Amino acid sequence: MKKSLISLSIIALCMMAFFMMSGFKTSSSADPSNSGGPITILSSNTTSSDGVTYVGNVQLTGAINASGTYVMPTEVLGMALHCTFILNLPQGTITIRMLCNMHTLNGRWTVLAGTGAYQNLQGGGSLTMPGIEELLVGTVR
Numbered sequence: 001m002k003k004s005l006i007s008l009s010i011i012a013l014c015m016m017a018f019f020m021m022s023g024f025k026t027s028s029s030a031d032p033s034n035s036g037g038p039i040t041i042l043s044s045n046t047t048s049s050d051g052v053t054y055v056g057n058v059q060l061t062g063a064i065n066a067s068g069t070y071v072m073p074t075e076v077l078g079m080a081l082h083c084t085f086i087l088n089l090p091q092g093t094i095t096i097r098m099l100c101n102m103h104t105l106n107g108r109w110t111v112l113a114g115t116g117a118y119q120n121l122q123g124g125g126s127l128t129m130p131g132i133e134e135l136l137v138g139t140v141r
Helices: 002-021
Strands: 037-048 051-061 065-077 080-089 092-101 107-116 123-128 135-140
Touching: 037 080, 080 107, 107 135
Parallel strands: none
Antiparallel strands: 037 051, 037 135, 051 065, 065 080, 080 092, 092 107, 107 123, 123 135
């Protein structure tokens, strides 16, 4: 009787530990929008058929590691360039607002919205335009 009571207690403890641990995510299955931390976003192969909307490839490294494509409508207001940078990634989209100085070719960016795995993403940082690319550096959470 004493032996079966001890065995039953051990089984109960093991089951409790199993159910508690199954509720936690491992880092490999974590939601990318919850990763948080530094991020670098680099666009390349920028082309435009109308001089207003640009398309190309994009690579994210750091807090989010993904690659995909983008669409970027632009608006020139004096020496300011206002862009909406829409990133199409395998796990969702990220929409970023970029405000750039056309004289210095640098500026700021802010995450406006996200879908899929990125629906609660927030963040921002600085950017440079070293040619036909955009280089965004900052943090997300």
